[in-house]
Amino acid sequence: MKKNYKSLMEKTTPVRSNDEVLNNVLRKAERMNNKEKKHIRKPFIAAAAAAAALSIVTVSVGAVNNWSFDISEAFRSIFAAEKQITGLEIEVPDDFDFSKYGIEVGQRLTGDGFAFDILGIVSDYNSIGVVYRTEITDKNLEYLNGEQIYATEMYRFYDSDGNVIGNWSGAGFNYGGAIENSTAYNMNIMAFDFNGSDCKKFELSDISVDCTGFHVGADGHHIEPINLGKPVPVTCDVDFRNIKSRTADDVNKPVNLTAYDFGNNTLIEDDSFSATVRNIRVTPLKIEWEFDINFDELNINIMEAEYGWTSKDGVYHKLPYGGNGDKEKIYSFFQYPVDIDNVASVTLNNLTYPIA
């Protein structure tokens, strides 16, 4: 089936030649350049107003009162948006205390038309999530596209001596982004191995991509991207060495799993197999499983399972199924804040493992 799919895609060829595309692109670029020159020669009020909207006049950075917002509101909004995307509901108890998994940041960037708060950071030993809120203050802006605000080369990490020990370049991915009452919450998660590192400072910097907003036209349908400029760097002191994790104490059980076997020329065939669990690690961001799978033989890209965790008071919290492991024995089942102090056991496909 995969062979058929690839064959179909090979036949799906562009209708315009590469030369035609190149000529069209160069012609459009020339038109755009001419238009800009024309505007420079003959400035007028509307253009000046548009230019003002297209650039940040003042950008300021200041501290926000410590956790002056309700972090749970951010997470609930993020989970609601995730549900819209995946259709999967993440159950969060009403009294869930998110703040104990976060390192508060509380930095605000403000520009023309928007305010941007970095609310907090959640992290475990090999990944970090930045929770932020975007608030639209210009009524002409319908929404900001969160994924384009934070696109590339933006986070940098320092040790206690001020040396750069790592940075994140390349797009992170966002959870959430639902806009309600002109406010959007997002969580941007990146892989970064803090294990054993002396990370003491986090910096948001080197944003090479401008913030992008959208202007809604008079007809209510025409949406025009506008450039909001670049926010200034934000720094804050953090310490990732205190991140906790817990492990299961009764592993070595076989579990049946379903996988996509990418190496077997199949597109839609299931491939079920049994694997023995060797270790389970619960971190604030995910439940991580280590199996005795020979990934080189199976060439697994995606695995499916029903799983969740049970709190000490006996309430089961089902989590979205699925996961991925790139030929490694460690297999993560997704990044959502887990109440690690309150986890009594984790369950995978009806097998339950007590957590020490």
Add this chain to the structure above:
Amino acid sequence: MKSEDIEKYIAMFHSSLYRTALGYVRSREDAEDICEEAFLKLLMTDKIFVSDENVKAWLLRVTINLSKDMLKSHWLLKRTDIDYDIPAESREEQNLLETVKKLPPEYAAVIYLFYYEEYSVKQISEICGISETAVTTRLSRARKKLKSELEREENQ
């Protein structure tokens, strides 16, 4: 970026961008317009890329965003037709084509990026700007949808 670089990247990535856009907008002309817009953005950007793969990922991301924007446009919301076809060599291939065309746009994109471009779930999450959970869920649902549709067509 220089125009000779754009020429090189059109030769390298035009087909990939076209297929990605087509999965969303289902119209050859619209997909081509999106490709041109993406290459235009590449020409105008002052961003420095570290590799051709980096350029490709950036272009795919732009293509997906442009495709989503086009889907939001008023006139496209009213349009339901699919104006492309591919000469299938067998009944199985024809069935698969019809089934792929029925996939929701966001499913078609991840299926294409995963099975044809052979990106990992993590890479797709970065290109599409969605979480790995969302990528896996879409792949899983698309896969099940393909399976049930193909079985239904085979039973007819």
